[in-house]
Amino acid sequence: MNRRQQTIILFAIIFALAFALTGCDRDSGEPLTPPDVRPGEYVTPPEGEIPPIDMNYPYEPDTPAPAPHEGTFVSDYGTMIFNGDGETVVIDFGEELAARLGLPTGEQEATYQFFSGDLPPHGHVMIRYDAAMDFELTVGEGDDEKRVMIEIGKYEDGHYFTGTDCTTADRITMFVDDANGDWEAVDFIKK
Secondary structure, X not given: OOHHHHHHHHHHHHHHHHHHHHOOXXXXXXXXXXXXXXXXXXXXXXXXXXXXXXXXXXXXOXXXXXXXXXXXXXXXXXXXXXXXXXXXXXXXXXXXXXXXXXXXXXXXXXEEEEEOOOEOOOEOOEOOHHHOOEEEEEEOOHHHOEEEEEEEEEEEOOEEEOOOOOOOOOEEEEEEEOOOOOEEEXXXXXX
């Protein structure tokens, strides 16, 4: 290999490294989400505007969204009573589950939302429950507000699954840490 070929190869390597280190991301100079949006909150683009190409959206089935949860869901650890509005729930968790989640014990009015898994750079994105990987409960208001993001899915044959069709109209399975730091599947089944 002569000196000219070595020089060309060296410049090609330098160019490739510079490209790899700086990336080829678009930079409009503006953040993709407004500054008043909390991390993980879903932002809908303005009417008629196409979302930016680099947004990482979760998968959503091309079927109609299921109706919101409604009725009483029970487990060995407590109950959740959904009123069917897709926003509010009355929870009544026993001491063990409440402690694991960092929520108060006893009957509490709460709000809830279902989210995708973590999708960089935007975090969790609000999504319909039959494709969700996380379930957020919020209890209280102001200084007393407690918010917890709980992984959900289904537990079958000794394996944990998350994603499409794991949460149904009749079952919500939470994955919570046990005393050893291992996951335990807590099934809430509709009565």
